[in-house]
Amino acid sequence: MERLVCVICWSEMPSERRTCTCCGAVVDVASPAYEKSLLKALDAASPEHKAQICRALATRGSARAFPHLVDMLDNPVVLVRVEALRALGELGNASIIPVIEEHAASTESLSVRAAASEALQALAAFRVDHTQAR
Numbered sequence: 001m002e003r004l005v006c007v008i009c010w011s012e013m014p015s016e017r018r019t020c021t022c023c024g025a026v027v028d029v030a031s032p033a034y035e036k037s038l039l040k041a042l043d044a045a046s047p048e049h050k051a052q053i054c055r056a057l058a059t060r061g062s063a064r065a066f067p068h069l070v071d072m073l074d075n076p077v078v079l080v081r082v083e084a085l086r087a088l089g090e091l092g093n094a095s096i097i098p099v100i101e102e103h104a105a106s107t108e109s110l111s112v113r114a115a116a117s118e119a120l121q122a123l124a125a126f127r128v129d130h131t132q133a134r
């Protein structure tokens with residue numbers, strides 16, 4: 001499911017929209033400025049907004065989001081870790097696999113463990129695709 005988030009009013013919007021349905025702000029998904037504002041907002045954002053930003057970054061699929069999403073794995077809020085794991089699965093950078101495995105093994109949270117195994121499955125699929133493409 002593709003979701004974007006308006007960095008002005010934090011409402012979620014369908015990815016095909018270029019204008020926020022809530023506040024009317026122009027959200028140009030393809031622009032690096034949009035991604036930059038998402039990444040800039042990430043640290044100070046509330047847990048709910050952090051989760052939304054993780055989803056939006058996953059939708060964009062930009063490699064620049066990768067280290068920021070890795071940082072989010074240390075967030076105390078389960079929702080944030082779950083969305084960061086999903087996003088990392090979607091980005092398809094297989095170098096994160098050992099970190100996710102360790103994360104899954106050390107967490108008490110069932111939803112984090114479930115998101116971790118989803119992400120690992122997604123990453124395994126990426127790895128197969130990559131091999132076949134060569």
Ligand SMILES: [Zn+2]
Pocket residue numbers: 006007008009010011020021022023024025
């Ligand atoms: Zn808005």
